[in-house]
Amino acid sequence: MTTRSLIATALVSAALVGAGGTLSACGKKPEADTKAAATDQARAVSVTRVETRALGGGFKASGQLIPREEAAVGSELSGYRVANVYVEEGAWVRAGQPLAQLDNTLLRAQLAQQAAVAAQAEAEAKRVTGLDGQGILSQEQIESRRYAAKAQAAALAELQTRDRRMTITAPVSGRVLERTVRPGDVAGGSTPWFRIARDGLVELNAEVNEADLANVRVGQPVQVTVPGGATVSGDVRIVSPLIDANTRLGRVRVRLPLNEALRAGGMASAVFGASGVQVTAVPESAIRYDAEGASVVTVDSDNRARQVAIKTGQRGGGWVQLLQGPAPGARIVKNAAAFTLDGDRVKPIEQAAR
Structure with a gap:
């Protein structure tokens, strides 16, 4: 082969290699451009996490201080004169101690x-x-x-x-709240002669609105403040099952320790803390409601939106309990109003829940 032929052959080979490289590059470029375009077109959304937290609490209420358990004492007899009265209001008595004596x-x-x-x-x-x-x-x-x-x-x-x-005795140990009998009175009638707070204990009978009552649990911590400024720590003892039809208020009994600042019949205010019950919860703003029920939009590892049906429980502090739905730690779209469809690719911007 001549020198000219060798040169021509080399030029043709180089041209073919160059053409192949160009075709290869042309084949890859559309795919990369498509992904880049999809990323650029994805909607940016704020996301947060499904959490495990205590719901309920943080609200205020007020009510009256009442004896935790009150004993009303009187005479079962009638027609006998009261000879002696042995105790005054405020006295501490023990069970079986004489309170009054009939003639x-x-x-x-x-x-x-x-x-x-x-x-x-x-x-x-x-x-x-x-x-x-x-x-x-x-x-x-x-x-x-x-x-x-x-x-x-x-x-x-x-x-x-x-x-x-003929001897009127105390049925329980405690503090005498009221005494209405005097020496010389004649026994008879249904009015109690003595009212005794068992063990001297007083508790708060708080009036709680219907919405907050749903978040109150037995054992929930409560801070009670009396008009004098003294603050006492207590906890929920009883949550009434009844809502007043007129006021839409329910009753909550708050157990309080023995304290001289607590006087039966007085008023007090209370701040209810968190119920302490840990539940799986999401922000209220993350929940969608439509004809098929409640749902949230999760964001998977591929940054695609997925609509997931949920069942909700109690509410409190801007959060809603999930009885059924994504597990704690799952990413969800924080604002249910964000326009995202199932399967959409999104740009998640994670924000800490408040």
Whole structure:
């Protein structure tokens, strides 16, 4: 082959290699351009995470301080004069301690008389022991004496019980909140003579609006402040199942420790803290509602939006409990109003939830 032929062959080969490289480059460029274009066209959205947190709390309420358990004490007897009253309002008493004494002078005389009658009837009944069926006395006479003995013994027992009730005693240990009886008063009527707060304990009967009541749980911490400025830590003891139809308020009993600043009948305000129950939750703003129900939009590892149906539970502080839905840690679109369709590629801008 001549030198000219060799040069021509080399030029042709170079041209072919160059053409192949150009074709190869032309084949890859559209794919890269497509991905870049898709990235540039993706909508930027704010995302946050599904969290595990305590819901409920942070709201205020007020109510009246009342005895946790109150004992009303009075006399079961009527017609007897009050001889002595032993305690005043504010006194601390123990269970069984005498509070007042009725005049039992007349009753004592009745007791002595009835004891004598009962003894005689018992003696008469003993005389007919063993005489049944012997004809000395009729069976009717024998049974009559035995019945009389039992009746007189019962009458004596009734007077003895009445005598014991002449002393009015405290049914529980605690603090006397009120005393309405005076020496010289006559027993009778239904008004209690004493009101006793068991163990001296007072609690708050708070009035909570219907929306906040849904977030209150037994054991939830509460800070209670009285008008004097003293603050006492307590916790929820009872959540009423009833909502007042007129005021739309429910009752919450807040357990409080023994404290001299807490006076039954006074008013107090309360700040309810978080319920302490940890639940899976998302911001309220992340939830979509449509004809098919509630849902959130998650963002997967490929930055594509996926609409996921959810079931919700309790609410509080701008958060909603997820009974069913994505797991804690999953990325979700923070604003449900963001226009994203299922399968859309997005540019996630992660923001910490507040």
